[in-house]
Amino acid sequence: MKRGISYFGRIAQWSIALTLIVSSSHASSILFLDGFESGKTSKWSVATGYVTTLNPRSGAYCIAVPYEDGQTHMMRIDLGVGIAPTNEFFIRFWVKIGANYHAPYLGWKWIRLKHGQVDGIQAEFFCNSESWGTQVVSYQTGGFHDNPSLNWNWYTGGMADGNWHKVEVFGKYNTDSQANGILRVWGDGNLKFESTSFVWRTDTWANDTFKLFYLPSNAGDGTHRAQSGDIIYYDDIEIWDGMPFADGKNPPKPPSGLKLIITPQ
Numbered sequence: 001m002k003r004g005i006s007y008f009g010r011i012a013q014w015s016i017a018l019t020l021i022v023s024s025s026h027a028s029s030i031l032f033l034d035g036f037e038s039g040k041t042s043k044w045s046v047a048t049g050y051v052t053t054l055n056p057r058s059g060a061y062c063i064a065v066p067y068e069d070g071q072t073h074m075m076r077i078d079l080g081v082g083i084a085p086t087n088e089f090f091i092r093f094w095v096k097i098g099a100n101y102h103a104p105y106l107g108w109k110w111i112r113l114k115h116g117q118v119d120g121i122q123a124e125f126f127c128n129s130e131s132w133g134t135q136v137v138s139y140q141t142g143g144f145h146d147n148p149s150l151n152w153n154w155y156t157g158g159m160a161d162g163n164w165h166k167v168e169v170f171g172k173y174n175t176d177s178q179a180n181g182i183l184r185v186w187g188d189g190n191l192k193f194e195s196t197s198f199v200w201r202t203d204t205w206a207n208d209t210f211k212l213f214y215l216p217s218n219a220g221d222g223t224h225r226a227q228s229g230d231i232i233y234y235d236d237i238e239i240w241d242g243m244p245f246a247d248g249k250n251p252p253k254p255p256s257g258l259k260l261i262i263t264p265q
């Protein structure tokens, strides 16, 4: 008892100030997070994948998505009105290509966003795997608006080595149909593509933001088809309404410069 009183007395002589210093801050908040640790796919509105304990990237589970010929949209999240990002978004996920994956490249959209609340073509964005690399494509009903090459062939670039790889995408929408949008794509933390003149949308959909998120989408081009048994694994999927803890130029890192300051008074 004496010891307790003494301890309390010492504490009373101090006021404790906690100072949290973060190297940079941002008002971004996370909209969606799934590491599949629930053992379910209930966060997804469409899920042809299944939860598995086979070599997850984190925790006990990841998702295995059979990427078979004839399939189209494999996994889909409906962010919905009022939840979807406003003028920026940031997406991060981890992907692993199954050891017996056959489809070499074409048609593999390893990320796809649609701006409409329905599963139709209005305005959309996708990263399309091609033989020579990847296209980052902005498309809306009536035609393409931006489809530059991303200097990253995921297949020969090491993504198909059986290991987990990190993909990150930052987007800031263009305004008034001008070519002033921002798009940055990172692979394993390395910047693979950057545009500050990206056209996300025009005309009718000039103010739309994406509401549907697909991971992955589509299969094959009629020649290079996926086959039964082709599986892609995903884990730790995050969707933010902006760049967390960074300036949009660098992939976010955990907060640094954290300090706990106890000040005697």
Ligand SMILES: [Ca+2]
Binding pocket: 035, 036, 037, 056, 057, 058, 059, 060, 061, 062, 235, 236
């Ligand atoms: Ca997990």
